[in-house]
Amino acid sequence: MKKDKLRHGGKCLVEQLAAFGVKRVFSVPGESFLPVLDGLYDSQIENIVCRHEGGAAMMAEAHGKLTGIPGIAFVTRGPGATNASCGVHIARQDSTPMILFVGQIARGHRDREAFQEVDYRAMFAPLAKWVAEIDDADRLPEYIGRAFHVAQSGRPGPVVLALPEDVLTKLTAVNFRSAPAPELPHDLFNAAEKIADRLSHAKRPLIIVGGPHWTAQAARDLEVFAQAHDLPVATGFRRQDYIDNRHSNYAGDLSFGTNPKLAARVRDSDCLLVLGSRLGDVETGGYTLINPDAPGKTIIHVHADADELGRVYRPDLAVTCDAPALISALVAVPGNATEERAKHANADYLAWRAPAETPGDMKFEQVVSGLSDMLPDDAIITNGAGNYAAWVHRYFQFKTFRSQLAPTSGSMGYGFPAAIAAKLENPDKTVVCFAGDGCFQMTLNEMSTAAQHGAAVIVIVVNNGRYGTIRMHQEKTYPARVSGTDLANPDFATLARAYGGHGEVIEKTDDFFDAFQRAQASGKLSVIELKVDPEALSPGLTLSQARAMGAS
Structure with missing residues (x-):
């Protein structure tokens, strides 16, 4: 040197x-x-x-x-x-x-x-x-x-x-070193042919996609391959933007609160093509949907790290490469779609996405569904951890790659810093952060960072006055014995204005969308605080129902 x-x-x-x-x-x-x-x-x-x-x-x-x-x-x-x-x-x-x-x-x-x-x-x-x-x-x-x-x-x-x-x-x-040269792609066509052959002989195949390395081109290739071979596609936990959720082959996401019909589809499948995902505990329902000792199905695992192949599940076919490289080879294999497996899986997903009404004047399911319909396709949605995220997973349709930023580690406070980073990298895109009242308070001091560097993100704070996820488990396990889950919150909207931003408090669903447009028009860091009914613990589950489950 x-x-x-x-x-x-x-x-x-x-x-x-x-x-x-x-x-x-x-x-x-x-x-x-x-x-x-x-x-x-x-x-x-x-x-x-x-x-x-x-x-x-x-x-x-x-x-x-x-x-x-x-x-x-x-x-x-x-x-x-x-x-x-x-x-x-x-x-x-x-x-x-x-x-x-x-x-x-x-x-x-x-x-x-x-x-x-x-x-x-x-x-x-x-x-x-x-x-x-x-x-x-x-x-x-x-x-x-x-x-x-x-x-x-x-x-x-x-x-x-x-x-x-x-x-x-x-x-x-x-002296400094130059950046390393890019690696040449492997010839994966033979592997792709073998994988396609296994899938063609399956009665109940399913693709699960997740993990790192994904690209916009890989998302397009996945859609073409899945459609040509009539294969339903499920996304891993917080990887919902790996395929356009409006695509006819989309089967839903494997997250906390997974659609029971999708969970059954994983359990009953006879051939899984796992692209990039580690196939962890969230995607497998705590390793119950697929038994590591006796999977009872063919598992084809594609991952860039050879140490991940066979770590938990022993694959029948294993390919060491990043998922986009394998998809680019698979898309060249001629299709032979003859059934309607994907159609039924997609119908189950669409039925699951139909909003389940929650109590109170603020219907969070309508807020999420409405934003899904009105935001630009390339809008970036972020969130941290908390039960509020279950509404986002279930009701928001992610249309383009890199429109979702959320932690698979389940870290509270992530959504707001992630939104700032996203807005700085993509100043012309709409960036919306969903946060619970507990989640937002983990990192809301970064409002100063957003204001200083001009990151005009829109934060939607779902305020139910408690740590909702923990309260849900608490009511199921120790009903009516509330301990350590109630919160005393500030006026989030006033706090946003104190940082030079735009802030509003909304108590009725009908008032939200006008408030959102005002936040967009402000061109500033914005916080819209939603006062939701404390009874609404998660989609389809109220506090009273959780308590009754615990009592029984």
């Missing part, structure tokens, strides 16, 4: 990020990485300054999910790193490429429990794909290059790099 001009390690690091095409990073500043902030000062990389390290890490994860390129976050040592760990966990479970840079104490102070000292290799070992501490400024490009490779290879995921203060201040003349 040729030598270049002398500059400190922080500037060298920023130059390497720029060489890999990084345009934006998310950070909470800390004295432990001041040289990096100095390097960013006169770079072309935008630094989105966040209010909490958890928010910064979630934004970086959402950026990686949106673009397929590692999202970058910078946080300081000790409490900064521990705060950011929630975003690392999301990236791990969601198979999202991400790199977290953590400031670290000087090398000469290690192992003395110096101020904010943490062993990051030990701390992040179960959460990240790779954790390292860079001990030599001359090796910064090497470590960063490896971090980009590890974050994107096989099953993508998070990488954590610790940056000792004295390494960042040291002068180095090392």
Whole structure:
């Protein structure tokens, strides 16, 4: 590697990020990485300054999910790193490429429990794909290059790099590395023919699609292949935008609260083509819809990481490649559709999507269904965790790839930071965040970040005055013994206005859509607070019904 001009390690690091095409990073500043902030000062990389390290890490994860390129976050040592760990966990479970840079104490102070000292290799070992501490400024490009490779290879995921203060201040003349060349595609046509043959002999086949690496072209190819071979398609948990939900072969999503008819279809299938998904506990109903010891069906598993094939379910056919590559080969196999399997699966999905009425004047099912019909096809919908998300999964139809950003890890607070990242990356698109009153309060301090950087997202806060998911389980298990699930909430609309945004409180369904149009017209960060009936725990389940189930 040729030598270049002398500059400190922080500037060298920023130059390497720029060489890999990084345009934006998310950070909470800390004295432990001041040289990096100095390097960013006169770079072309935008630094989105966040209010909490958890928010910064979630934004970086959402950026990686949106673009397929590692999202970058910078946080300081000790409490900064521990705060950011929630975003690392999301990236791990969601198979999202991400790199977290953590400031670290000087090398000469290690192992003395110096101020904010943490062993990051030990701390992040179960959460990240790779954790390292860079001990030599001359090796910064090497470590960063490896971090980009590890974050994107096989099953993508998070990488954590610790940056000792004295390494960042040291002068180095090392040159940056160029981005790696793209890999050549494999010839997968023979594998595709074998898979298509297995599917053609099945009586009750089903495609389950999920995991990383998906693309808009893969979504189109999947539609063509499924239609040509009369195959119903189910999407994995929070991967509903992998196929246009209006397509005649769409069978619904495998989430919490899955359509019972779709669950039965998984259980009764005789051949599953699993594209990219790990086939985890949510998709399999806690491993009950498919018995790992005796599946009773042919399983064809396609995944980019060979270690995932056979990890839980032993496949009858296994292909190590990313799902889009396999789909591009499958679409070239001539179709032989002769039955109407997909038609029946789609009919079950459409019947399940018909709104089930909830109590009270605010019908959240009508809000979600109405937005699904009125928003542009490329609108981006985000959410965190909570029972409110069940309405979004069931009633919103995702039309284009990358219109859904939601954590498969089930992390509360994710939706709002993800919406900010999405709006910064796609300023011309409508970005709507659904959040529960408990979920939103996990990260609502990032309203300051949204206002500062001009991220005009629209947040719909579903306020029922409680942690709804936990309350649902509580009523089923310990009926009428409420403990730890009630919430005292602020006036969310007033809080939005305090940040310079637009805010409204809506108590009746008929008032919502005019309020939404006002929020759009404002061109600002907007919060629409929905006062929903506390009886509405989830679609088709009231608090009284949950309590009765527990009592019985």
